[in-house]
Amino acid sequence: MRIRRCALELLIAATLIAACASQEQFDEPQNDDEAARINVQLGAAYLAQGNLGLANTKLERALKENPDLAAAQWLYALLQTRLGRPKLADKHFQEAIKLDPGDSRGRNAYGTFLCRADRLAEAQIQFRQALDNPLYSTPETTLTNAGVCASKADNVDKAEAFFLRALNKDPQFAPALYEMARLNFNQQRYVRTQAYLRRYKQNAGYDAATLWLAVQTETKLGNRDAAASYALELKRRYPDSRETAQLVEWSTMVPKRVR
Numbered sequence: 001m002r003i004r005r006c007a008l009e010l011l012i013a014a015t016l017i018a019a020c021a022s023q024e025q026f027d028e029p030q031n032d033d034e035a036a037r038i039n040v041q042l043g044a045a046y047l048a049q050g051n052l053g054l055a056n057t058k059l060e061r062a063l064k065e066n067p068d069l070a071a072a073q074w075l076y077a078l079l080q081t082r083l084g085r086p087k088l089a090d091k092h093f094q095e096a097i098k099l100d101p102g103d104s105r106g107r108n109a110y111g112t113f114l115c116r117a118d119r120l121a122e123a124q125i126q127f128r129q130a131l132d133n134p135l136y137s138t139p140e141t142t143l144t145n146a147g148v149c150a151s152k153a154d155n156v157d158k159a160e161a162f163f164l165r166a167l168n169k170d171p172q173f174a175p176a177l178y179e180m181a182r183l184n185f186n187q188q189r190y191v192r193t194q195a196y197l198r199r200y201k202q203n204a205g206y207d208a209a210t211l212w213l214a215v216q217t218e219t220k221l222g223n224r225d226a227a228a229s230y231a232l233e234l235k236r237r238y239p240d241s242r243e244t245a246q247l248v249e250w251s252t253m254v255p256k257r258v259r
Contacts, residue, residue: 032065033066037066043072047078070100115152130142131146194214194218
């Protein structure tokens with residue numbers, strides 16, 4: 001089972017430090033520790049923007065200035081995953097955990113990396129330890145990631161429990177709403193799917209993935225007009241998306257369902 005977008009792909013947006021940081025926001029650093037923290041923030045911002053070259057420059061500088069800064073280690077590890085260097089990423093994730101075992105963001109990031117690598121049991125250990133921190137400010141992120149990882153292991157009941165716990169923490173958390181919609185669709189619970197998609201729209205608006213899921217859901221419920229409306233919106237807003245390509249192929253196979 002392929003990991004879906006949701007929390008795993010939103011990990012960086014949910015965990016990076018000061019993603020909107022810019023050089024002008026900082027005073028001249030007084031020492032290496034302060035300089036390292038500034039470069040971590042800048043590296044995080046560039047990583048969030050997809051500027052991997054500048055992210056690499058800033059994070060390598062931060063590691064040189066203070067190799068004991070856990071956030072620098074796991075952000076550099078995240079960068080290495082983007083660059084397709086899993087062994088180096090694993091090394092820096094492990095170093096981050098050694099430096100600060102209580103850093104829930106670092107454990108969440110490492111757990112996501114492990115889940116992507118199909119090291120599912122190890123991933124759940126990291127997620128559990130991230131959640132053990134009572135001061136963790138965004139447990140819904142880790143709970144959703146743990147649910148996606150449980151789903152990858154075909155443990156539907158465990159996945160659902162994680163997603164519901166995430167929504168208990170934050171009823172508006174869009175990644176968990178999407179995962180609950182997808183899980184219910186896969187379980188052929190289409191009315192529930194529809195309800196979660198509506199909640200998702202209220203909090204985040206529809207994107208290509210949720211529009212495509214809405215097309216399929218309304219079709220299963222026999223709501224042809226609603227399905228056609230979502231299909232048109234998907235093609236209009238995301239003409240070059242993978243979901244639109246899937247819609248076109250699907251519509252060719254079942255032309256009477258979506259017009």
